[in-house]
Amino acid sequence: MRNLIDISDLSIKEIDALIKVAKDIKKNPNKYNEKCKNKILGTLFFEPSTRTRLSFESAMIRLGGQVLGFSESSSSSVSKGESVSDTIRVVGGYCDIIAMRHPKEGAPLVASNKTIVPIINAGDGGHNHPTQTLTDLLTISIEKKKLNNLTIGLCGDLKFGRTIHSLITAMSRYKNIKFILISPEELKLPEYTKTEVLDKNHIPYVETTDIEEYMNELDILYMTRVQKERFFNEADYVRLKDYYILNKDKLVNAKKDLCIMHPLPRVNEIATDVDDDPRACYFKQAEYGVFIRMALIMKMLEIK
Amino acid sequence: MNIDSIKNGYVLDHITAGKAMKIYELLELNKLECQIAIITNARSNKYGRKDMIKIDKLIDIDLDIIGYIDPRTTICIVKNDKIIEKKTLSKPKELINVVSCKNPRCITSVERSLDQVFILKENDKYRCKYCETILEQE
Numbered sequence: 001m002r003n004l005i006d007i008s009d010l011s012i013k014e015i016d017a018l019i020k021v022a023k024d025i026k027k028n029p030n031k032y033n034e035k036c037k038n039k040i041l042g043t044l045f046f047e048p049s050t051r052t053r054l055s056f057e058s059a060m061i062r063l064g065g066q067v068l069g070f071s072e073s074s075s076s077s078v079s080k081g082e083s084v085s086d087t088i089r090v091v092g093g094y095c096d097i098i099a100m101r102h103p104k105e106g107a108p109l110v111a112s113n114k115t116i117v118p119i120i121n122a123g124d125g126g127h128n129h130p131t132q133t134l135t136d137l138l139t140i141s142i143e144k145k146k147l148n149n150l151t152i153g154l155c156g157d158l159k160f161g162r163t164i165h166s167l168i169t170a171m172s173r174y175k176n177i178k179f180i181l182i183s184p185e186e187l188k189l190p191e192y193t194k195t196e197v198l199d200k201n202h203i204p205y206v207e208t209t210d211i212e213e214y215m216n217e218l219d220i221l222y223m224t225r226v227q228k229e230r231f232f233n234e235a236d237y238v239r240l241k242d243y244y245i246l247n248k249d250k251l252v253n254a255k256k257d258l259c260i261m262h263p264l265p266r267v268n269e270i271a272t273d274v275d276d277d278p279r280a281c282y283f284k285q286a287e288y289g290v291f292i293r294m295a296l297i298m299k300m301l302e303i304k
Numbered sequence: 305m306n307i308d309s310i311k312n313g314y315v316l317d318h319i320t321a322g323k324a325m326k327i328y329e330l331l332e333l334n335k336l337e338c339q340i341a342i343i344t345n346a347r348s349n350k351y352g353r354k355d356m357i358k359i360d361k362l363i364d365i366d367l368d369i370i371g372y373i374d375p376r377t378t379i380c381i382v383k384n385d386k387i388i389e390k391k392t393l394s395k396p397k398e399l400i401n402v403v404s405c406k407n408p409r410c411i412t413s414v415e416r417s418l419d420q421v422f423i424l425k426e427n428d429k430y431r432c433k434y435c436e437t438i439l440e441q442e
Contacts, residue, residue, distance in 0.1 A: 084415055085415065104413070110418060124411075127435055
């Protein structure tokens with residue numbers, strides 16, 4: 001595997017191997033602290049991101065490597081009108097591997113065609129975010145100790161939420177998965193994801209607008225933020241942004257071993273009174289993102 | 305209604321009624337100086353109604369465009385008043401620079417010199433190679 005553009009670029013076998021390495025990194029971090037010595041990660045963030053960029057940087061530093069890059073397009077040549085292709089051709093000469101976030105969908109694919117340096121898609125618009133999905137899979141694997149036989153509730157923006165689309169694609173390859181799709185009518189999962197992923201793989205799902213309706217059945221509740229940047233119309237955003245707010249009261253009927261996840265940043269969709277609940281896994285999830293990115297960087301640089 | 309037969313050129317036949325103008329437009333036949341006949345709503349034993357296009361010159365035709373608009377179309381190549389070849393079409397696996405991606409968030413909307421590429425998927429729909437937006441066919 002030369003690039004990671006879409007989670008489907010990885011087979012289940014490869015994902016399982018990455019999860020295994022990530023778990024070992026979590027257990028024995030010192031074993032890995034010089035694995036990427038003398039290697040440089042380029043973090044090209046054409047769109048601001050705190051978590052993903054910092055977790056990539058933390059991952060490379062913990063592997064003994066170094067990092068260069070920019071955190072928004074205004075601090076790069078893009079602000080002077082440089083194309084993605086030209087930026088990548090140049091930066092490809094400065095580093096050994098690139099993690100790239102771009103607001104335009106498909107930009108990492110364009111980049112991957114312009115350099116021999118491995119490209120990791122760190123999010124492209126509302127399209128894909130494969131390393132978030134790897135983080136989610138590692139979190140599920142650690143917290144639930146399995147990736148099969150799960151009922152997963154996905155709540156919030158299922159229309160534009162790239163983490164949702166990638167997670168559905170990834171989980172659809174595991175056995176006995178059922179999805180509960182919780183969203184306002186306007187933010188329902190796109191038809192093509194239902195037909196091309198869920199129906200095609202015979203994955204059962206139900207759609208509801210009520211977050212509490214299936215709460216007692218869920219093994220995982222994956223909350224998402226309604227993202228302002230995905231809306232062209234401010235009024236629609238304002239109307240939908242606080243549609244779901246998960247709080248302690250709504251968890252009354254939930255299973256004792258429910259795993260509550262969120263890709264973060266959280267705004268209002270999870271009340272802070274849930275943070276101390278042992279079922280809240282979202283901060284651990286963010287931490288696990290570093291371990292899986294360490295495993296991924298090593299794999300892509302072919303370091304054992 | 306009589307339209308002269310052609311000596312050297314193409315007859316695009318069995319076009320779904322109403323699609324001839326779209327083919328004319330995408331093949332940019334308006335840029336040719338030769339005679340072109342567009343026949344719409346002609347009677348067809350097989351389909352009831354059909355469109356036809358006759359081009360009175362042997363030019364380079366992008367069959368992918370016709371296959372994309374209407375794979376039912378048949379193409380007769382005429383040389384010295386005789387049909388020397390009859391081609392049937394299927395939907396092309398890839399469309400390159402035939403149509404543009406309508407997704408304003410797609411990288412093709414801003415990146416210079418990037419081909420517009422659509423790939424035919426299992427469900428017989430085209431998706432943008434970059435952003436995977438489904439191409440809604442007219």
